[in-house]
Every structure is written in structure tokens, then in C-alpha cells.
Amino acid sequence: MSSAPVTPVTPKRSRARRLGPGDRLFLTVVIGIPLAALLFFVWLPALASLGLSFTTWDGIDLADIHWTGLDNYQQIFTNYPPFWPAVRHNVIWLLFTALLPTPFGIFLAYQLDRKIRFTRIYQTAIFLPMVLSLAVVGFIWEIIYNPDTGLLNGILNAAGSGHHIDWLGNPDLNLWAVLVASGWRHTGYIMILYLAGLKGFDPALKEAAALDGANGRQTFLRVVFPALKPVNIIILVVTVMESLRAFDIVYVLGGGVGSKPGMELLSLLITDNIIGESSHIGYGSALAVVLLLVSLAAIGTFLVQTVRKEDQ
């Protein structure tokens, strides 16, 4: 469902010509500053990363940059042990987030959208983790997962299992432990975004569906969900980007020293290579470009949708 175009088509240029010198100066300054900042601090480094990915460099002396062509990429794909596990973990992260916290957040938003009492209390409780920094979230889950003093093992022991589980140390478990913490946070974000979308939704559509005899699930799947396409796209982008960019929570729960077995992620491998004792900037940049290309696929989908909406 897209709203009718608000912007009438006005003759091009004529508006621009009506601007006086003061107007032009004002616009140049207030558009120029953020545009210059964007190009200088964001796009220039992004392009430079692309350039550096074809070189080898220790990150210290600029004269030591050597062109190596596609070597870094070849190395990464064939001869860098943590790379494929990292890709696999990023995919697991994406699938997990897309299949559990995201639908759950949408479900909660749908429940909370009805006019019921205490809705703000529920909203706050579920959105609260989103307000906390990932670093704080990391500390909180650390005292839950800690093998000796944590809440989880405490409960398991009290239940008499006698198991001593190292949630964050065991390479088969730690990714899932971190995913639970991340999902705890992601659910609230999706809930708020969807709730905002539902507020702009025309209730008459829902009532029409009810009059036609649709039950709650049918109404949601056939009427509400398809009608909220713009929000769904935003949620899709948010989910993909958060899964690709996942960093802080893993960094903190991994003890703040880069990737740990079982928890390798692309963002962490990049950090491993560009920050630290022996930096391999070319290598890290090539990893960054891989991440960039995957992100661009998501960004592209999103922007194409936005522009299409614009053109209508």
C-alpha cells in the first residue's frame, strides 16, 4: 500500500531561479557541511578500503604499501582458516535473527497494537534491552553465563544436574549463547518498528477482513502483513544489516580480544587484522570489502524499493 504522491510535479529549475543569493548561501552551507562530512568521513574511507584490499601493508609506513592485485582475496577464500567458519556464523546469525526474534517482535507488536491496558509497561519492558549499550548487555549476560558464578549454571546446579557448562567457552555452544543475548535485544527493536508501522495502518481494512469472517491469523497474514510492505522492507534491512555488522556483543562476551573459536564473525576478523600487534591492513581490507559487497546487496534492495516508491 503506498500513499498517493504528496509532491505535485512542479516545473524544474523555475524554483531554483527564484532563490536569491542569501537563500543560495544558506542552502550551500547547511547542505554543504553534512555532504562534505559524508563524503570525507564515510565514502572516501570506504573507497580507500577498496583500494587497500589490493595491497599488502603493515599499517605503519605509507611507503610500505605494495600492490598485490587479487592476492588477498585468493588467500582469504582458499587459505585463511577462520574465513569460512566466520561466513557460516554470519549466515547462522542472520537465519537465527530472521527466524526467531524478528517474527517474535512482529507478533508482540501485533498483540500490543490493540487497545489494551498496561501496553506501555509491556512495551517498555521488551524495548528496554535496546536502550542499553551492547557493552552493558555484554556485562549483564556475562554474569548469567559465567561458568562458576553465573545464574544459568546456578539454576542448573540447584536443579541437581551437576553439569558444569562453560557457555561462552565451549566452541559448540558459545555462538548460540551470544545469539540468545542478541535476540533478547533485537526483539524489542523490531517490535517498536512494527508497532510504529501498525499505528499508521488503516483500521478499516482490518474490520473489513473481520466482517468477511477472517480469523486473527488470516487477517494478519493476508491483510495486515502485505499492507505494511514499507515497514517490512525496513525490518528486513535492519535484520540483515544487524546480522552482518554484529560486533560489540561478541567482542564483549568474547572477552574483548577479537575472535574466539566458535564465535568467528566477519566483523571480528576484520578487527583482528587491522587492529592489534601485527596488522595486515590489506588482508583486513579485503575482508572488509567482502562484508561491504554483501551489505551492498542488502542496501541496494532497500534503495531500489525506496526509489521506486519515489517515482510513483
Added chain:
Amino acid sequence: MTTTATRPASRTREPQTRQTPAGPRRQTGRHLMLAGIALLWLVPLLWAMYTSLRPYSDTAKHGYLSWPHSLSLGNFTDAWQQSGMPHFFWNSVLITVPSVLGTLLFSAAVAFFVTRFDFRWNIVLLMLFTAGNLLPAQVLITPLYRLYLLVPLPQWMSDSLLLYNSAWGIIAIHIAYQCGFCTFVLSNYMKTIPREISEAALVDGAPVWRQFFQIILPLCRPAFAALATLESIWIYNDFFWPLALIETGDKRPITSALANLQGQYFTNPNLIAAGALMTAIPTLLVYFALQRQFISGLTIGSGKG
């Protein structure tokens, strides 16, 4: 507003309720479910709170999963004093406030331009900003680091004389990076403001800056409330830029400073819990203060096209 045919006659309290068939019993069931989920969601936080209220000696003796023998705010006062938290809080304020204000002002200007003036490059401009916000931070970090080492700043701005290791550098990257998201939301919002309003001002001979500051900005208040909430939370909580671009631990904002403290107080989780919870207070205050406008402000950005 139409009411559904199936609504029980007894429920006359809320005439506009959008409820499809549901009796009071169903309502109770929903409350039980939502209350259960809300409580479950609070467990980690409540556990952190409980831990932070217990003296270390108590937990060391009886274990963490035990009834308290004494509760006190001792960990909070200790964390506050020992770790120099007031100083780091102040660093955070110095970074967050200008970053949020700058982001909102500049993105409003870009959104204003993109939606009100018909230039050929408007869509490209909008895409450039939006896509910029979606690039992963790790992709930028190496060149950004080098760039920061090359940009000189005067003494009064930074004692490092560089953009590197100064709060200005962090503010700059926050504004550059976050403008994309805010521009996107605000341009969607401004499209819903009728053009006639600014046409009228134009006819009256008002210069563009007056249209912007006196007509458009006040009309965007709900969107600003939502964005101010989100941006304050994100920027205050950000952890990556200061970690990479600020060398002196003493200059870091509280979230990345906490990472240092973790090493220092690793043996005392109670103290860390107290410190972590205190760190969260400013964002909680912002959220509660702007909560009312928060969702309604977001609506326009994401709900309607």
C-alpha cells in the same frame, strides 16, 4: 468509526477498540502472556540489579544463587568513586550532545532540500546519505584512522593537535554517519507536510532560512522526538569509534571506558554490574522522557510511504 458486529454488548468502555472477536477471557489470556514475556525479558536486568545490590563478601561466601544476607548500595558508590565514572560520563555528554544536535540539524536541512526543491540530483543525494549509514563501520576504520592522523586541529580544540584522539573526531564521524538515517526518516516525514505551507511563505517573501527554521522545523517536532531518542541511545552507547579513534583511555566515553574497567575489576562481578547499570541511566532517562512521542514520531518515518 465502525464497530465490529461480533463485539459483546458488555464491552462498551472503549468504543474505538480495534478488537476482532475477543471476550474478556481472551483479554486476560493476552495479559497473562504479555506479562509473562515482559517479566522474562526483565530477568537479566533484575538479576544484574540483584547482584549489584549484594556485597561481594556475601556472594563470595554464599554463592550468587542464594538469599541475600545484606543488601546495600555500596557497589554503586564504590564503582562511582573508584572508576572515575563522573569523568567518563562527562566525556560521553561532550560527545553525545553535539553529535545528536548536529545530526538532527544537518539532516533536517538535507531532508528539507531534498523534499522541497526540485533538483536533478535530489535522489542521488538522498541515496548517498542513506547508503552511507548502512555501511559497516569496520569497512571505514583503517582509512579513517589514517585520515584522523593527517588532519590537524588547533591547540584549543584538541591537545593532540589532531583529529585523532580528540572528541571532535568522534563527533564528526557520528554526524557524518548518522545523518543518513535521520535524513531518510525526516524526508519521509517532510513529504507529508503540504507544499502549500511553504509556497505561502515564499509568496510572502520569506527567505529560505526562515521557512526552514520557523515553519518546517517546528512542524517536524514529533519526528525529532523519535530521532532524538534513537540517536541519543545509539551515539551514547557507541563503543567502536572511540575504541579505534581515541588512544587515551582517559578521553573515552563511558561505554568504551567500561571495557577497560572490566579488566580492572574482573574479580568483582557485583561491582561491574553496578557500574554497567549506572552507565545505562542516561539512556533510560532519555527514553522515559521522550517515550510518549517516540512511537508516534517513528510512525511517519516507517509506516507510511
